[in-house]
Amino acid sequence: MTDPLARQPGYALRRAANAMMGELAARLSPLDLRISDASVLMLIARRKDASSSEIGRILDIKRANMAPLLARLEAAGLIRREPIDRKSMAILLTAAGESRLAETDRIIEQFERDLLARIPEEHRDHLLPALNALWR
Amino acid sequence: MTDPLARQPGYALRRAANAMMGELAARLSPLDLRISDASVLMLIARRKDASSSEIGRILDIKRANMAPLLARLEAAGLIRREPIDRKSMAILLTAAGESRLAETDRIIEQFERDLLARIPEEHRDHLLPALNALWR
């Protein structure tokens, strides 16, 4: 039952990302947040007054996909929009958004710790720089 | 424009896998193969006479998703099915499947080489074991 494709970094990357996303989605679901919701919330907090297109540019989420995502977060009362000019809108966390974000941060931190713990320590510190070399 | 989330291994894993899949899909599209098509072809060649449920078990593709995938490969003339008993079917490569697989192998090999080349060499050899620790 051993998988002969597991020697290929590309395949391993796909499988690892998949397993990771599945587990993270499960841990976030009690908060009623999808993975991309959580990443947007975290970014908003670190980049106050960013417009939706700015957020999309940083996280690589297309405008078309950002619109329904933000609509969902707004409907959930986690963010509000404030006009910057007659075209752009600043995305801000509401009080509810702040507290949801705090829960999110706790979950994510624990998750990242658990993730790293699974990696043999001689490889551990190499993962982040290796991954970042693949997309940044 | 720097992305503050890039310090998190989970986020970096998602972004790296995403970038990788996008590029691989582009390289495979001249062959009219999706990524999962290619992985199934490669597995069939290494595990002759495997049934569809066996392949699914190894690659972690659910029965429900394997059915249309194999139907596509069969319609493209790349595989054929041969009864093992009155319930199970062996999945075999046709001649066209063999030659398509050869092209696939060339593309994948080059792709994996390019992937690794992007990683600073001091991290390179750690990627595969680190990733495999996350799902195997």
Add this chain to the structure above:
DNA sequence: CCGGTTTTGGTATTGAACATAGCAATTCCC
């Protein structure tokens, strides 16, 4: 300060990968 270009926010739609629920037939195994 005018007018073409770019940016912004949005809708509608599509594709790929993956998941669950259910079904009929066959095989497994006590």
Add this chain to the structure above:
DNA sequence: GGGAATTGCTATGTTCAATACCAAAACCGG
């Protein structure tokens, strides 16, 4: 022999991401 598990499959839903297109506002060179 018969209940339990396995196999192949349909139908359907979810999540993420992409394309095409739109109107309005902002930007910027002449």
